[in-house]
Amino acid sequence: MFGFGKKKTDATTMLENGTWRCGICEAEHGWPFDLACGAPDVWPHEKVHEQNSALRWDGDFLSEDFCVLDGQHFMVRTVLMIPVIGLKDQFGFGCWSSLSRANFEKYIDGFDSGQYADLGPWDGWLMNRFKYFQDEPDPIAVDVQPKLGRLRPELSPMDDAHPLAVAQRDGISPEQMLEIFAHYGHAPETKAN
Numbered sequence: 001m002f003g004f005g006k007k008k009t010d011a012t013t014m015l016e017n018g019t020w021r022c023g024i025c026e027a028e029h030g031w032p033f034d035l036a037c038g039a040p041d042v043w044p045h046e047k048v049h050e051q052n053s054a055l056r057w058d059g060d061f062l063s064e065d066f067c068v069l070d071g072q073h074f075m076v077r078t079v080l081m082i083p084v085i086g087l088k089d090q091f092g093f094g095c096w097s098s099l100s101r102a103n104f105e106k107y108i109d110g111f112d113s114g115q116y117a118d119l120g121p122w123d124g125w126l127m128n129r130f131k132y133f134q135d136e137p138d139p140i141a142v143d144v145q146p147k148l149g150r151l152r153p154e155l156s157p158m159d160d161a162h163p164l165a166v167a168q169r170d171g172i173s174p175e176q177m178l179e180i181f182a183h184y185g186h187a188p189e190t191k192a193n
């Protein structure tokens with residue numbers, strides 16, 4: 001230590017160094033590490049993805065980006081970004097949002113080109129409960145911001161005071177980031193001291 005600047009926390013160092021061995025799934029994880037939900041929580045079947053191009057508008061359909069339930073509920077794979085204080089990369093919660101049928105159609109129309117006639121934001125509900133920030137069982141209302149250039153739409157909670165909105169605005173600490181990974185079963189291996 002040279003005595004200037006703030007001493008970095010262990011969590012910051014661990015994330016900056018890039019990889020850690022998971023104490024639970026035993027894989028090697030790297031930072032930035034996004035948690036990804038394979039389907040909306042309401043999806044009643046196995047999470048098997050069909051091709052996007054096979055999209056069906058009736059019955060149930062799931063691909064990596066689109067989900068239709070009962071031919072009347074429309075959901076898309078999105079991401080909710082959360083800054084981590086002191087780190088360049090943000091954390092991405094890969095989750096699903098509902099859309100109205102009209103906005104779902106707009107999304108499908110622009111999906112291949114990555115260009116949308118309507119730049120949003122669109123109204124949606126977060127369809128994966130982010131338990132670390134969300135005590136309530138009900139979905140939270142979100143703005144769905146379509147992104148140009150084939151990036152996934154980004155979510156932000158409509159209620160500025162919701163803990164998830166606060167986290168997105170103010171960022172979370174590296175220690176909280178590690179707690180979230182632990183919560184979802186990807187905690188770093190603990191060293192026996």
Ligand SMILES: [Zn+2]
Pocket residue numbers: 022023024025026027029185186187
């Ligand atoms: Zn893991």
